[in-house]
Amino acid sequence: xxxxxxxxxxxxxxxxxxxxxxxxxxxxxxxxxxxxxxxxxxxxxxxxxxxxxxxxxxxxxxxxxxxxxxxxxxxxxxxxxxxxxxxxxxxxxxxxxxxxxxxxxxxxxxxxxxxxxxxxxxxxxxxxxxxxxxxxxxxxxxxxxxxxxxxxxxxxxxxxxxxxxxxxxxxxxxxxxxxxxxxxxxxxxxxxxxxxxxxxxxxxxxxxxxxxxxxxxxxxxxxxxxxxxxxxxxxxxxxxxxxxxxxxxxxxxxxxxxxxxxxxxxxxxxxxxxxxxxxxxxxxxxxxxxxxxxxxxxxxxxxxxxxxxxxxxxxxxxxxxxxxxxxxxxxxxxxxxxxxxxxxxxxxxxxxxxxxxxxxxxxxxxxxxxxxxxxxxxxxxxxxxxxxxxxxxxxxxxxxxxxxxxxxxxxxxxxxxxxxxxxxxxxxxxxxxxxxxxxxxxxxxxxxxxxxxxxxxxxxxxxxxx
Numbered sequence: 001x002x003x004x005x006x007x008x009x010x011x012x013x014x015x016x017x018x019x020x021x022x023x024x025x026x027x028x029x030x031x032x033x034x035x036x037x038x039x040x041x042x043x044x045x046x047x048x049x050x051x052x053x054x055x056x057x058x059x060x061x062x063x064x065x066x067x068x069x070x071x072x073x074x075x076x077x078x079x080x081x082x083x084x085x086x087x088x089x090x091x092x093x094x095x096x097x098x099x100x101x102x103x104x105x106x107x108x109x110x111x112x113x114x115x116x117x118x119x120x121x122x123x124x125x126x127x128x129x130x131x132x133x134x135x136x137x138x139x140x141x142x143x144x145x146x147x148x149x150x151x152x153x154x155x156x157x158x159x160x161x162x163x164x165x166x167x168x169x170x171x172x173x174x175x176x177x178x179x180x181x182x183x184x185x186x187x188x189x190x191x192x193x194x195x196x197x198x199x200x201x202x203x204x205x206x207x208x209x210x211x212x213x214x215x216x217x218x219x220x221x222x223x224x225x226x227x228x229x230x231x232x233x234x235x236x237x238x239x240x241x242x243x244x245x246x247x248x249x250x251x252x253x254x255x256x257x258x259x260x261x262x263x264x265x266x267x268x269x270x271x272x273x274x275x276x277x278x279x280x281x282x283x284x285x286x287x288x289x290x291x292x293x294x295x296x297x298x299x300x301x302x303x304x305x306x307x308x309x310x311x312x313x314x315x316x317x318x319x320x321x322x323x324x325x326x327x328x329x330x331x332x333x334x335x336x337x338x339x340x341x342x343x344x345x346x347x348x349x350x351x352x353x354x355x356x357x358x359x360x361x362x363x364x365x366x367x368x369x370x371x372x373x374x375x376x377x378x379x380x381x382x383x384x385x386x387x388x389x390x391x392x393x394x395x396x397x398x399x400x401x402x403x404x405x406x407x408x409x410x411x412x413x414x415x416x417x418x419x420x421x422x423x424x425x426x427x428x429x430x431x432x433x434x435x436x437x438x439x440x441x442x443x444x445x446x447x448x449x450x451x452x453x454x455x456x457x458x459x460x461x462x463x464x465x466x
Contacts, residue, residue, distance in 0.1 A: 019041060019042070019057070020042040020433075024066070024067060027072070028073075028390070028415075031074050031390065032391055035050065036051065039051045041061060045432040046211075070401065071400065071414045071418055073375065073390075075387065075431065076134045077136045077333075077388055078129055079282065079333060079378045080138060080140060080305035082140055082141065083126070085338045086128075087117060091109075099252045100182065100254050103182060107184050107187055111143070111145050111184065111186045113461065114147060115154055118155075120457050125137075125338060128343070129345070132345040132346045132424065133399030134429075136166065137164060139168055140169045140248075142171025142219065142220075142221040144189055152170055152216070153201075153205075159214060162445075165387070165431065166214060167217055169219035170217070175224070175226050176188040181224055183225050191227070195230075195237065198237060201216050212384075213432075215382075217243050217245060223247075223262070235276050243280075245282075246284065247276070247281075247283060250267045250285060251285035251288075253288060267293075268297065271283075277302060279300060280383065283305065284305050284307065287316055287320075294320065298328030298329045303330035304329055305333070306321055308349065308356040309335065321373070322357065331373055331377050332374075332377045347424060351419040351422060371418075371419070376388040395432055399426045401425075407421050408423075425440055
């Protein structure tokens, strides 16, 4: 093949060509204002060059992909999820419940997780995310019933199998209902077990620096399920081993009331009291902050994972995203668990974020700002500077969408059409220079078989049968 020969379909798996020009996209969102209307050049695992409108690469390329039908984005980044919850989507007894009753009904069901059912749940969540244009996902796993002590190890295997990046958080619960917490005793662990396993996982799997595939963070679940001691010791370990911290915070008024009654503190005061108010922390939801708390979070550089669909589903409230960002808080997007969102779709989550925040701030909030939360903002929330935008030196993580479905007919602005016309599936997805979605499919994954096995496991976990 000559250096400038056209290839409609590059290799679907295996290493990318030495230099690949993704040429002349229909439209492009770089998340940084740089001009890439002529496309981008991939060299190995990273982006080596942006090509301006009407331009050509500065040096010959081994292969060219004609992207004239595609809207090109950085790979979307999901900052908050619970993969295991794909097994309990749209479950009738909690379909109309707010957070605390929702949790109390689901905890006994989730306590039945097994290694096999968790593996299926993780694979479904990751495949669904990948097909929506997501290349990096953060999972908050805090359930370790008997027999599932190696849950994070299992997740690592599935992430590697699908070729994505992940921040896998070693979650924990140690404050059971008999100690004044919310979860049942069967779902909590002893503090010493939690801390020992956290250190083991960091030592075994955590990758630092650019291009990391697996990162480990520490994630005590929430103020109503862990003790202050575990929160403080997790913060100390994260500082010592240089990993990030994650927890749910300020999701509902019930949580605010719990913190006042249990600790005599509002949520941000509580966060500060256990050593978490800093720039290695990102928070799930972050809805119920007052003006002073927003200022304190911004000064500390603490990030927030905005989860609009889940917040609407459980009627938890609306995060003050624009004010958080104005104060200096990095804001990313999360789909949250598939029992409170009931889907794992990042491009649809960006649409939901756009619409929910327009209700608060007005119709002039730009489409591009919502896409920025799903890309560059999410990367910042996870503490990463190598993903989330299209620029030279960044990882070659990208998502490409076509606009040839009926829903897009009559649309004029291709980037706006992704959100306004409800794009829900990527045509092509690349992670680290390798194609992971080709023609809207994940090469090598039998989706029909996965659905059958996962659906069977979902029925068993709800019925309590094996």
